[in-house]
Amino acid sequence: MQIEIIDASIAYGDMIVFEHFTASIAAQRVTALVGPSGSGKSSLLAAMAGFQRLRAGEIFIQLDGDTEHSPPLSSEVAWVPQGSNALGARSSIDNVMIAGLSQGISLGAAREEATHALEMVGLGSRSDQLAKTLSGGELQRLALARALAAHKGAVFADEPSANLDEANTREVASILRGLSEKATIVVATHDPFLMAAADDVIYVRPPA
Amino acid sequence: MTHNEWKLGYLAREAVRNVFDLRSRMYLLVVLQVLLGVAVPTLLAFETQAFEARIASLTEQGRNVIAFQSSDPNTTSLISRASCEGLASKPGVVAAGLLIPAGSVDVSAVGDSIPLLRASSTLIPQLGEAAVVIGASLTTPSSKTQEVIVNSNASPISAVVGLNQPAGIGTNSALVIGLTARDRWGAQCLVRLQPYAEATTITPALESTLVVSGAPISALPALQEPDDPVAEFLQRADRFFPLLLGLVGGISMVISLRLQGSEVAVYRLAGTSSRSILLLIALQATLVSGVGALAGAAASVVLSAFYPDPSVPILWSVAMGAVSAIAVVALSVDLAFRRPTDLAKDR
Numbered sequence: 001m002q003i004e005i006i007d008a009s010i011a012y013g014d015m016i017v018f019e020h021f022t023a024s025i026a027a028q029r030v031t032a033l034v035g036p037s038g039s040g041k042s043s044l045l046a047a048m049a050g051f052q053r054l055r056a057g058e059i060f061i062q063l064d065g066d067t068e069h070s071p072p073l074s075s076e077v078a079w080v081p082q083g084s085n086a087l088g089a090r091s092s093i094d095n096v097m098i099a100g101l102s103q104g105i106s107l108g109a110a111r112e113e114a115t116h117a118l119e120m121v122g123l124g125s126r127s128d129q130l131a132k133t134l135s136g137g138e139l140q141r142l143a144l145a146r147a148l149a150a151h152k153g154a155v156f157a158d159e160p161s162a163n164l165d166e167a168n169t170r171e172v173a174s175i176l177r178g179l180s181e182k183a184t185i186v187v188a189t190h191d192p193f194l195m196a197a198a199d200d201v202i203y204v205r206p207p208a
Numbered sequence: 209m210t211h212n213e214w215k216l217g218y219l220a221r222e223a224v225r226n227v228f229d230l231r232s233r234m235y236l237l238v239v240l241q242v243l244l245g246v247a248v249p250t251l252l253a254f255e256t257q258a259f260e261a262r263i264a265s266l267t268e269q270g271r272n273v274i275a276f277q278s279s280d281p282n283t284t285s286l287i288s289r290a291s292c293e294g295l296a297s298k299p300g301v302v303a304a305g306l307l308i309p310a311g312s313v314d315v316s317a318v319g320d321s322i323p324l325l326r327a328s329s330t331l332i333p334q335l336g337e338a339a340v341v342i343g344a345s346l347t348t349p350s351s352k353t354q355e356v357i358v359n360s361n362a363s364p365i366s367a368v369v370g371l372n373q374p375a376g377i378g379t380n381s382a383l384v385i386g387l388t389a390r391d392r393w394g395a396q397c398l399v400r401l402q403p404y405a406e407a408t409t410i411t412p413a414l415e416s417t418l419v420v421s422g423a424p425i426s427a428l429p430a431l432q433e434p435d436d437p438v439a440e441f442l443q444r445a446d447r448f449f450p451l452l453l454g455l456v457g458g459i460s461m462v463i464s465l466r467l468q469g470s471e472v473a474v475y476r477l478a479g480t481s482s483r484s485i486l487l488l489i490a491l492q493a494t495l496v497s498g499v500g501a502l503a504g505a506a507a508s509v510v511l512s513a514f515y516p517d518p519s520v521p522i523l524w525s526v527a528m529g530a531v532s533a534i535a536v537v538a539l540s541v542d543l544a545f546r547r548p549t550d551l552a553k554d555r
Binding site: 042046049051052074075078079080081082083085086087088089090094095098099101102103104106107130146150152158 | 212213214215218221222225226229231232233470471473474475477478479480481484547548549552553
């Protein structure tokens with residue numbers, strides 16, 4: 001999945017976050033959207049996922065087979081949120097299975113996909129453990145497993161290393177790199193480890 | 209193969225696991241709903257008992273006892289025995305018949321100068337068991353049947369202690385014997401209506417069937433009630449209390465759902481559509497509220513002896529559950545449509 005951002009502006013009321021932003025994100029690579037806090041990288045990521053409207057400009061998502069969408073469809077994207085979002089009272093595998101179940105696949109198939117995804121992020125042995133008993137780093141990997149099990153053409157991660165130590169950040173970076181074989185990965189971050197792990201880095205400029 | 213939507217069965221499974229898992233926060237809501245559900249029939253039982261006690265007290269004071277007699281105290285009206293006794297079989301009527309004063313008598317073991325009344329057996333059904341019914345106030349209830357000697361020179365005759373009659377019937381302090389074949393007319397036709405019957409509606413219909421000779425008659429209630437206690441009970445504002453409890457249960461669940469906005473975000477960001485989220489919330493609300501309604505229905509069955517109609521508390525319990533579920537869905541619609549990236553930031 002390739003993404004083209006053309007002359008995009010995002011504003012909240014009268015407050016312009018950024019404007020006239022143009023960039024191209026290549027398919028099957030890890031791209032880091034970089035900028036200081038408040039620069040609008042998370043807002044841009046949300047706009048690319050179809051969760052937020054642009055004030056001006058356009059974003060084109062090029063799917064396989066030359067199908068193009070603008071504005072983007074949120075159903076084409078797997079989103080890894082900032083922090084440790086999970087169904088705390090449910091097991092790790094239940095948390096990952098919802099990705100498949102939400103696409104209408106059978107329970108058995110969803111379980112199979114989830115098991116595979118948990119193994120890929122190193123949580124295979126924790127599949128029956130309650131999510132609320134996982135550490136912050138493990139929860140972030142759980143969110144990545146959910147994104148992986150969704151089998152989307154793009155995975156967008158919003159500050160996936162927030163609140164993680166260096167070891168966990170490196171692990172998350174490694175997983176994201178592994179995922180790029182299957183999907184276009186875009187990471188909103190200001191973490192140097194993740195920037196270093198990215199194939200491309202795009203700087204989101206704060207307003208002048 | 210895929211439909212990009214949850215299959216309904218799996219969504220229902222998800223709802224069941226979210227609601228009934230002991231580790232889930234929603235389990236506390238289930239417990240709350242059970243308590244609210246049990247509260248509905250319990251409250252209704254207390255209200256019904258208080259209402260029945262009030263009606264019983266009013267009945268003793270003459271509520272729903274009607275005397276048909278001459279509307280003018282200076283002129284006499286005669287009411288036919290057949291038409292008066294015929295009222296006993298009318299809907300809403302417990303007993304009806306003529307009551308004719310017949311002087312007073314001395315009775316061994318009861319007392320001297322006891323008023324004697326002749327009455328229809330349709331008014332005093334115990335006249336079918338014995339020749340004499342002794343007024344409930346004249347003897348102790350423990351001596352249920354006995355023989356009495358009326359006047360010192362007469363033979364013993366069978367007697368039974370009468371049931372306590374409401375004010376307006378006037379037999380509690382008298383001896384009652386049956387009407388004779390010659391008693392074909394009487395000046396007063398007494399009617400006892402069922403406790404919850406609406407006297408103002410029934411009385412004119414009953415009066416119209418009476419055969420009267422002489423002056424016109426009117427219906428005189430034994431007890432003048434300023435307000436209708438049945439209507440008061442049926443129209444009391446706190447009859448809607450179960451709906452209020454349903455709202456309390458529903459709002460509790462809404463608060464809980466809003467505190468778990470990030471969990472809604474997990475579903476949305478995993479690809480669950482707004483429609484499926486709304487359906488999941490509705491299923492969870494139905495399960496939680498359904499448990500409350502079920503608990504209410506079960507408690508209603510256990511407490512069924514305390515209601516005239518046990519289906520009433522069951523219906524109120526179901527109404528409570530319905531209000532709870534509707535409130536949850538109505539007040540949580542925005543959760544399904546909010547931007548999931550914003551929901552993810554809720555804690």
